[in-house]
Amino acid sequence: MVNKRWGYWLFFAALFLAPFYLTEFRLSLLGKFLCFAIVAVGISLIWGYTGILSLGHGVYFGLGAYCMAMYLKLEASRGHLPDFMEWSGVRELPWFWKPFAHPMVAIAAAIALPTLLAALLSYLTFKNRIQGVYFSLLSQAVVVVFVTLFIGKQEWTGGTNGLTNFSTVFGFSLSSPLTQIVLYWLTAAVLALIFVMTRRLTTGQLGKVLIAIRDAENRVRFLGFNPTVYKVFVYSLSAAFAGVAGALFVLQVGLISPEMMGIIPSIEMVLWAAVGGRHSLMGAIIGAIVMNTAKSFLSENYPDLWLLLLGALFVVVVLFVPKGLAGIYESLAAVRIKEKRGHEREARVDVS
């Protein structure tokens, strides 16, 4: 346990020091991956701990990103209409765009909107005891609905191109390396905060209830708990994580489009947690970073191979390593402890 805690400290220290040993390009990639890691922590919380498989996290991520992007777009347009609206013949700023001129409203909305949507969806389904794969499929349908909506309402959302061409945030230029480093630190800090918070949550009493819901929901119900409340809570919380991640993502990448919240990105998010180990929060973080590093390397050099590999990875992880990287690490650690104990026993035999 002590070892593990040291490992966490080391990991986050390495993340915070990254601007000193990584090039600008690699740092921007890592910043992007850390946003994904935030999503992966949320997925591990709902899937690994509570047994809810959501295929809709792309939407929550996208909503957070769009909220932030609306603010950035308005700031970049300096009081004029955003360029894409002019192209589609909109004369006046739509009413729901207006509040996003204030950064605080945008940040609040980036967290609140995904949370509310997730709460609504999960309440309406879990209340009726619609669960398991049915919920997964419904959450996937949400993705389809939102993607068609965002592409269809081009005059409000920028259509397939999404929102891009930002210039400044709070008056600081987004293209300056210093702003990017500050944003990177912000992302790393948020990730650390969310990790610590989720870890507290899952190691405490709540975590036990969540695991119990995963393993035997009806028994939990018979013991007098109301699983719906817990499930709605964790699902909304993980959607909030995804929203925050989306907002941080758009600040660093400078682009959000419906393509990034579609069916494939949503299910890839699940794969990050699966590869890293769905039952382990740290595993999910590592999974997100490893998978995206592999993706950015392979999909640039061998785009044809990447999709085949991604598909094969789903199959291999599910069939052969359901516990992911964290599971491999744990079983290795278990072997080591066993060996150690074995030596001790031999030693004792020697003494007696």
Add this chain to the structure above:
Amino acid sequence: MFIDQLFNGLSVGSILLLIAIGLAITFGLMGVINMAHGELMMVGAYTTYVIQQWFTSHMPHSAGLYFVAAIPLSFLAAALLGWGLEKSLIRHLYHRPLDSLLATWGISLILQQTARLIFGAPNVAVVPPSWLDGGIRLFGAVFPYKRLFILCLVLAIVFFLYMYLMKTRAGRRIQAVTMNRSMAACLGIATQKVDAYSFAIGSGLAGVAGCALTLLGPIGPTIGTYYIVDAFMVVILGGVGKLAGTLLGAFGIGLISTFVEYSTSATIAKVIVFVLIIAFLQWKPSGLLSVRTRSLD
């Protein structure tokens, strides 16, 4: 106008039903989420394409007949693939539905990419047979033969599937395994064999759906993903375990979405239909028709 919309709705419903009927077997009867179902459709569609190519190069005089050969062959191709899939992958995951969802998603990516490597990323067009050109004019509306053909095809499939499940020994075995797997095993039914061939039948029906889709437009590696989510909604709305539910669900969604689409837009229709599905599930969480059971989960 109303008749036009009604026919459109029925036509959309029949396409949904054609795709969902295979799912109704693999998901509804066996409880396996096959995310690669859409790609099995794609296999059927490309089989049709290959057969058409063969007919036009080898027997150009009777090229229009390719479709007659394409239906059974696309069934066979998809069924064979589905059978292999069940044998190699899905049978290990019967007790882990969420995992089988992810694994079959992986398969769907692999199949899509394979199709892209073989046939190229752009869509290919299958020329519909000339005997399906044109349509009948009735009550001032035109009913294209292609859509009527799909409607008849799906009704025929539903009829034969129903007869198969109710009247044949093999079909009854499927039903027995669906209702109570361990009891069926005790009575001497080889449940693993039943699993394999019912999965093959579900997959084969996806292949036929793909074959029929070639009548409506060009086909590409991602053809499956357009329809798969809607098809799953049909099964969820219709209720699991009953074919009649799937039938009602498909025509219900088809009709409602065409009428909503007519009075608003395609985008808004998608939103409204989804909201309606969620609202409906508030009233009947297990869908329109479902097998009554007293067991938990």
